[in-house]
Every structure is written in structure tokens, then in C-alpha cells.
Amino acid sequence: MDKTAPKKAGISSLLQAARFVLPYKKQILLAAVALLFTAGLTLGLVQYVRIIVDSGFVAGSAQSLSGAIFGFLVVAILQAIGTFSRFYWVSWLGERVTADIRKAVFDHLLTMHPAYFEDNISGEIQSRITTDTTLLQTVIGSSASIALRNTLLLVGGVIFLFITNPRLTSVVLLCIPLVIGPIIIYGRRVRNLSRRTQDQIANVGAYVGESIQQIKTVQAYNHQHEDQRLFAGHVETAFNVALSQIRSRSLLIAIVMTLVFVAMAAMIWVGGQDVISGRMSAGELTAFIVYAVMVASAVGAISQVFGDLQRAAGATERLLELLNAESAIRAPDSPEQLPGKLQGELRFDALRFCYPTRPNTPALEDFSLSIEPGSSLALVGPSGAGKSTLFDLLLRFYDPLSGKIFLDGVDIRALDPTQLRQHFALVSQQPTIFTGTVADNIRYGCPEASDDEVHAAADAAFATEFITRLPDTWNSQLGEAGIRLSGGQKQRLAIARAILKDPKILLLDEATSALDAESERTVQIALEKLMQGRTTLIIAHRLATVRNVDRIAVMETGRLIATGTHDELLKSSPLYARLSALQFDAPLS
Known part of the structure; x- marks a missing residue:
């Protein structure tokens, strides 16, 4: 996520996200119809206001007033029905599209x-999937609807202003560029600050997650x-960036509202002169003022929504970065197929690799x-010799720089x-336990x-033995990262998971390292039984x-320096002999 890369125009990123909206054409049509219906009714209500003033109040006709009021109420009821439909379908779109984006990113x-x-x-990735998509949901499910509705009211209001009094309308139109200008000028600044705000919020979330996950270490070191x-520093930084954004948005709104009210004051003064001179009726002036207020409110609402759109644009850019990221490990266009009955023969040919x-x-x-197929090979050597790297390359987590x-x-x-990895089972030195039940974790490799079958693997x-002692046995919740289990219990669940998958190739990375002597012996017996007929590293x-494996490979600084059995290597490999002497307290030969 390159935060120094030049940012695309804000609205263009929203347009790229529109592909998630387009599949729901029916819902878009329903929302659009409701939107047009309610905007039309809102504009029509003003005509009833003009009729009420001219036919009822000014003319003094009770019958005309009653008829106008009845029509006003009918329109108001229809407006309520239309508003319900608009709000429901627009909100539905916001929630649906947000869910689709979250799934697509994940x-x-x-x-x-x-x-x-x-x-x-x-x-930070979690923040993008949660916080940023929530911002986008607000835009799709609310702000976009408000923007479109007010745009319709703005256009419709200007048209009715021209119909009512072209001369007064010119006063309003002269002020519109003065209002739109600050929106455009400040829009980019608001978007950039919104992007920075989301980045800082992500940093806060990342720090919280890391501290909570490692709470035992934090407390053990009285840290x-x-x-x-440090967390207060992250929070204050996020607050200061957010404050800059709020200041810019507040200034934008203040400027827009000031200009709007100045325009309205000028319009009322000119219109009042026309009423006094008899060039227009009181009802027409009332309708004109209402339309003008409607136009002014629409401009003000659009200016505020524009800020939301800019915030969403920043969030969308962050989400699109995730969606557009390309994996370095991909399936070929025409992948080959493995033999129908896999033997498990492995060959490493002149590998070179750097992380x-x-x-x-x-x-x-x-x-x-x-x-050889079905044989067992142990990889030994000092830390950093490249043993775990071989596992990473075998599973194609990475590709070698050269070699095959x-x-x-x-x-x-x-x-x-995907086809490659289905033939492997990995038991790591630090086994991964997922939030869920005991059965869920064992079944992870074979849903x-x-x-x-789960019980047999266990x-x-x-x-x-330890599973049946848990409060809910097989349905016991293990907590985040299996926090309710000991290291040895986690290891045995990971081994059960590998046993259940029944792979052709086993990868054991210190698979018994967390067990006590008695458990290690029993699990070692289980592993030796499991290894029969399978290629095992x-x-x-x-x-x-590993004294009883078929062959041992000795590694140092990424190179293979010797292979053989335990007894052979004691004689032929000084490094292996030294490691053996350190562990078995045997004299060097």
C-alpha cells in the first residue's frame, strides 16, 4: 500500500467502485423512481403554497382555501410513501453493495x-475492510441519495424560478458560481485529509490489535x-488530522451558507419591490421565496454531501488498492495435471531464493x-540455515529466483x-488455532x-484425553488463537488436523517441540505410524x-552440505557431529 503514490481523482475512484452497484439494476430503478417521485412532489407542494396564499389568504375564499389544503395533504401523504420507498431501496443498495465489497476484498x-x-x-487491512467499507455504505445508502435528490430539487427549483419570475431568477443564478467555486477548491483538500484520517485510524487499530494479541508479553515486561x-501518540495524531479535515469542511459549509443567505437577502429585497409595485402577487413571491430556499438548501446539502463523497473517495482508493493488488503466485493459464495416483517424489534443482x-x-x-516417494527426510542445521524456507517454496508461498x-x-x-497444496499437510512449530470449536479446528483441513473421522484423528x-476434559468437549470454544489451550494441546490438535487431511506429503516443522517428554513419545509413535507410505520432510x-528417519540433510547458510543417516553423518559431517555432541554430550570424533 504505497501511501506516497499519486492519488487518482476522488470521484474517479468512486466510479470504479460503481461496478459493485450495477448488478442491482432492479433496485436502482426502484430507488430512482422513488427519488424522482418525491422530488417532483416536493416541487409541486410549493404550487399549493402559492394557491393557498393567493386563493385563500389574499382572496379571502374559504372554499378555495379548503380545497388547496386538502390537495396539500394528499400530496404530503404521497410524499411520505415515496420517501419510505426511496429510503428503503437506497439503504438496501448501500448495505448490499458494502457486503459485496467486503466479500470481494476478503x-x-x-x-x-x-x-x-x-x-x-x-x-490496517482489517481497518480497510471494516471502517472504509462503512464509509462507502454511508455514501451509497445515504449521501448519494441526498446528493441526487438535492440535484433534482436544484434543477427543478431553478426551472420553476424562471417560470415564476425570470428577472429575480437572474439574481439567484449570479450567486451559484460563487457557491460552487469553494466546493471545487476545497474538495481536493478535504479528500486528501480524509485519506490521511483513514490511514491514521488504521494505525490506531493495528496498534490495538497487536497489543491485545500479545497481552501476556506486554504485562510480563510491565510495558x-x-x-x-505510544498509543496516545497514535490517537492524538489521528485526532489532529481529523481536526484539519473538520476545519476544512466547516469553513467550506460556512462560506457556502453565507453566500446563500446573501443571495436570498438580495432576492427578497428585489421581490419585495415588485410586490409593492404590483408587478407580482404575494403568492408568487411566496412561491419564489420557497423555491429559492429550496435551491439554496439543495446547494448547501450538496456542499455537505460533497465532503462525504470526498471522504468516501479516500476510503474507496484504499479499498481499490487491496482489490487491485496482484499476487506474485498465480496459477498458469493452462496448468498441468499431476498423475492420477501421486507417488510423492520430490526434487529440488539448483534453488536460489531471497526473501x-x-x-x-x-x-x-x-x-x-x-x-524418494514414501521416504522420510530430516532437515537439520543452525537457525537461519533455510529449512523453513524449503517448506515455503514447496507450498508455493514464494517462487525461487532460480532453479526448479x-x-x-x-x-x-x-x-x-490449489491442486498442489491439497497433497500436503503442514504441522508448524507454532501451530495455528482458529477461533471456533475443537471439532472446527481439527476439521479445518477436511471440512x-x-x-x-474427527474423533479418530484426535x-x-x-x-x-484432554478434549474430553474440556467444558463442552468437542464443542468447546477455544478463544482467539486458541488462548484457552496449552502449547502442547495446540500441537496435538494441529497434528490431528494433519492426520484427518490424509495427505501424500507431510511437512513437520518441529511438530513435537511443545510437548512434554511423555506426550512427545506418544505423539512420535502416532507420527511414525502416519508417516508410513508418505513422503515426509x-x-x-x-x-x-530424527535419528530413525531414512535420511538426514544437513544445511548451513542456505546450502546443503551433507546427507546421510545419523551414524554416517557423525563421521562425515563436522557440523552434524558438533550439533550432535552439543545435544547428546558425545565427544567429537
Whole structure:
């Protein structure tokens, strides 16, 4: 989200968002009919006012007055019905379009490559989906209707002013450019300030989310006062930017209203002279004044709505940035298909890769390795050796800068990422638990699984024991990020999730690291059973957990430096021997 990039014209961004409105042509037509109907009735009511004054008050006719009042009431009732229809359908459009935009943005975000979220704060993205779409809903469901209605009243009022008294109308028209000018001049400033306001609000939301998610760390380090000070700074910055926007909008409204009332005063003075001289009737002057007030009110309303439109334009720009962002990982136009029965053979061929945030530091360099179908391979080495990066590339979270990865002889970049990933199951070192129930989290990798299948997966991961002790067992809510579970319990749920998916290739990133010795042993047995017949890659820092794998690959600074069994590597790899000595307290050979 490049905040330094030049901004497009405000209204053009709203026009780009119009594609979400166009599918609802029926509702647009109903709202437009109601809008025209109510605007016409409003203009017609003024004629009844003229008749009441001339035929009733001035002429002294009680019968004419009664007839005019009856007609006035009929029109007022029709106006109420029309207003109800207009408000309902316009509000319906606002809510429907807002929901569609939120879904479109969220659906698009789920397709973005992980590197996108390294550059963009999740809290700001959340703000755009919630706060910015709410602003847009206000415009579509309210402000746009007000703007169109007042535009109709402005045009219709000017026409009736000409019909009533062309000479007086010229006084009004002379002042319209003076009113429109400030709207145009201040419009861009209001839009830019609105954009800055939304950005600052997003920063506030991001800071709140991060502090709450990490509340244990915040309190453990007694960082509350510092966080309060920093948060106050974010809030005050947002307040000051919002105040600048409010000041500009207030000045705009004040200028417009002053000019409007000056024009009305001039008009009343000229019209009063015409009534005194007999050139127009009192009813005509009354109608003219009402039309003039209507025109003036319409201009004032449009000036205020214009500020809302500018705010919405800023919000729309932010939403369109999300919708127009392109993922670096996409399916090819004509993706290849994997063999009907996947074997699980993997081959890494001369991989080189740097993370986008560290373009000058290779995470992998000239990495080549072949893994036989159904075999197990452990990746060991110091932190930063590139072990987790291999998992990222295998799942196509990133693409290598050079080199290729093959699955059963097919370059994974020639595959649809969705098809590729359905053959993998990942158990991370820090397992992800989603807000929801125990069953929901286990079923995450296989939503159509039955309850019996969920229970069987939990049994295999040795998770049933603690699940049945929870207050609502399988339906227990786990809280945000599984805050109600221990680290080991989260790990076992993640393993159960992988077991349920029943993949051809397992990726285990320190999958037993959060378990105590007894649980680790039982889960290790479950994993060894699960690994049978599947290609398995294991990232391990504790070498005791991988001594029985088929092969071990030793990595350092992104390079493959040795492969072999545990006993072979003790003799052939000084780095592995050193790591082994540190963990097993064995002498270096």
C-alpha cells in the first residue's frame, strides 16, 4: 500500500467502485423512481403554497382555501410513501453493495502471496475492510441519495424560478458560481485529509490489535505505561488530522451558507419591490421565496454531501488498492495435471531464493536434493540455515529466483497452487488455532469430514484425553488463537488436523517441540505410524527426534552440505557431529 503514490481523482475512484452497484439494476430503478417521485412532489407542494396564499389568504375564499389544503395533504401523504420507498431501496443498495465489497476484498486477500502481508500490516487491512467499507455504505445508502435528490430539487427549483419570475431568477443564478467555486477548491483538500484520517485510524487499530494479541508479553515486561504513551501518540495524531479535515469542511459549509443567505437577502429585497409595485402577487413571491430556499438548501446539502463523497473517495482508493493488488503466485493459464495416483517424489534443482524483505541475503543458494516417494527426510542445521524456507517454496508461498522444484517430475510452477497444496499437510512449530470449536479446528483441513473421522484423528494424535476434559468437549470454544489451550494441546490438535487431511506429503516443522517428554513419545509413535507410505520432510533441532528417519540433510547458510543417516553423518559431517555432541554430550570424533 504505497501511501506516497499519486492519488487518482476522488470521484474517479468512486466510479470504479460503481461496478459493485450495477448488478442491482432492479433496485436502482426502484430507488430512482422513488427519488424522482418525491422530488417532483416536493416541487409541486410549493404550487399549493402559492394557491393557498393567493386563493385563500389574499382572496379571502374559504372554499378555495379548503380545497388547496386538502390537495396539500394528499400530496404530503404521497410524499411520505415515496420517501419510505426511496429510503428503503437506497439503504438496501448501500448495505448490499458494502457486503459485496467486503466479500470481494476478503476473497482477493486470501489469494495473495504471503510476502504481501510482510509489507502490509494486518490491522490496517482489517481497518480497510471494516471502517472504509462503512464509509462507502454511508455514501451509497445515504449521501448519494441526498446528493441526487438535492440535484433534482436544484434543477427543478431553478426551472420553476424562471417560470415564476425570470428577472429575480437572474439574481439567484449570479450567486451559484460563487457557491460552487469553494466546493471545487476545497474538495481536493478535504479528500486528501480524509485519506490521511483513514490511514491514521488504521494505525490506531493495528496498534490495538497487536497489543491485545500479545497481552501476556506486554504485562510480563510491565510495558503497559509505554504502550499507553505510544498509543496516545497514535490517537492524538489521528485526532489532529481529523481536526484539519473538520476545519476544512466547516469553513467550506460556512462560506457556502453565507453566500446563500446573501443571495436570498438580495432576492427578497428585489421581490419585495415588485410586490409593492404590483408587478407580482404575494403568492408568487411566496412561491419564489420557497423555491429559492429550496435551491439554496439543495446547494448547501450538496456542499455537505460533497465532503462525504470526498471522504468516501479516500476510503474507496484504499479499498481499490487491496482489490487491485496482484499476487506474485498465480496459477498458469493452462496448468498441468499431476498423475492420477501421486507417488510423492520430490526434487529440488539448483534453488536460489531471497526473501523480498532481504533481497541481498540468500535464504537458499544452489540447493539441490532428491527425495524418494514414501521416504522420510530430516532437515537439520543452525537457525537461519533455510529449512523453513524449503517448506515455503514447496507450498508455493514464494517462487525461487532460480532453479526448479519437481513433484512426481512436474515443475510445481506449472501446477495450480490449489491442486498442489491439497497433497500436503503442514504441522508448524507454532501451530495455528482458529477461533471456533475443537471439532472446527481439527476439521479445518477436511471440512466435509464426519464426527467419527474427527474423533479418530484426535485419537491418533493422542488429543482425545484432554478434549474430553474440556467444558463442552468437542464443542468447546477455544478463544482467539486458541488462548484457552496449552502449547502442547495446540500441537496435538494441529497434528490431528494433519492426520484427518490424509495427505501424500507431510511437512513437520518441529511438530513435537511443545510437548512434554511423555506426550512427545506418544505423539512420535502416532507420527511414525502416519508417516508410513508418505513422503515426509521433518525440520528438527532436537536430533533425538530424527535419528530413525531414512535420511538426514544437513544445511548451513542456505546450502546443503551433507546427507546421510545419523551414524554416517557423525563421521562425515563436522557440523552434524558438533550439533550432535552439543545435544547428546558425545565427544567429537
